[in-house]
Amino acid sequence: MTNKEKYVNAFTETFDITEEETKGLQYSGISAWDSVGHMSLVAALEDAFDIMMDTDDIIDFSSFEKGMEILSEKYDVEF
């Protein structure tokens, strides 16, 4: 699985949505992505990429696209 696939997977599995729905998705844009969902998403991403995210990055993680930016800039995940 490519990193992009793993990333998309974390969203589709955590929020039970399709790949199509992940594009442009923002925090609280769907009911599943609330504070509880956010913690699950972070856990899924940490597992998928074997990383430990910093507090600042967890609270800056405000959209599907922003998350990719954070993972590539701070955690050396190449997309």
Place this chain on the structure above:
Amino acid sequence: MMWNFNKFSENTALQSDDGTQLTYRELEEETGRLATAIGERCLVFSMCSNTIGSVIGYTAFIQHRIVPVLLNAHLDPELLSGLLKTYCPAYLWMPDFMTEKYSDWQKIYTSKGYTLLKTDYEKVYPLYEELGLLLTTSGSTGSPKFVRQSYKNIEANTRQIAEYLELNQEERPITTLPMNYTYGLSIINSHLLVGARILLTDKTMMERGFWSFMKEQKATSFGGVPYTYEMLDKLRFFRMDLPDLKTMTQAGGKLIPELHKKFAEYAAEKGKNFVVMYGQCEATARMGYLPAKKAVEKCGSMGIAIPGGIFHLIDVNGETITEPHVTGELVYEGENVTLGYAECGEDLIKGDERKGILQTGDMAQFDEDGYYYIVGRRKRFLKIYGNRVNLDEVDRMIKGKFENLECASTGVDDHMYLFVTDEACADQVKEFVVAKTGLNQAAFQVIVIDSIPKNDSGKTLYRELEKYYK
């Protein structure tokens, strides 16, 4: 009148995260105008958010004896429509953007992003004279069951809370809970009583904007349910620099003792207060609290009755328990015990059905010093092979043993289902529970699901798990 806003006229009452604010004098004026627009005692559905417009509505209704039903502004439209038909309110107070769906109803008044709509129901249900407020028992469901709170209930509980938390006008609480949820509302009530500045935001702790608002406005306190504290723990809250934060309160369920200890020790070390509290919507909001100075020593306890309240335990025969460390049902007596429930419009005329006494449905014990410990709920237990097994205790045991694991146990007699969100732990969880209960492993089944269903105050919705095994 519930509050004396004129006493603090120049203090800022409400500070919103969009930069707008309102003094107590302005709040007094706003509430007066809204109440005048309504002009009579009647039923209003108030669609809540943590915004200035929402608080103006609530305080106007309470101050002027108009009876609000507080609902979440994001309540599912179908559920709302069912509630409207059941109760036939005379007005709706809702965010401007919501009014499109109700274009048949006349806009009477607007202020601060909220609009007052006059409905056209012919049916008018009479209201009991002391009825002050209606709240749902769970935060987000559309159940038509409301708790009926009187003016005396709200006034008493607000005073009790301000007293035991020693609130004053220097406080700046930040909202972390919905306003239509009894705990969130009690924070607003008690801080308006003392002339404090309430920091209003709908952002959650998972958003950058929440933390920057908190720091800019030098928030002194927040409240949280157990899940809030689990999140804070994962966010490495203990490493954050929050010099203005003075008090953290916790209610809405029992925090696992490990986390209780962690936050109590952190607070003690940093010179902050961590106050675990106990309550129910049926008692307006609060019934018990663990004084901050006892947080470490009495870790795991929900404390003692609030000022003016009394706790005692009864056994299965209704007899009062006098020995410490014996489990019984917790009973509370106090002025904040609400009138009863309403399940339809005809119930709004009902008077006081509880007479100040509430059987909480929670099972508790007290220690030699009179501190109470919740050990379970009356109905959350299973009989397995003739042995009584308390499901809440099973949940707590698992959470205590497996750090960061989401779990919920439920089931039917002789069959317990252990729901977890991490497949890797499934076998270990089963082994652990089998070992702890000493019962045959055939009674236990682990089911792995994506997430444990919870309501918006973080309480597990065990009912929603039934579909996996029934």
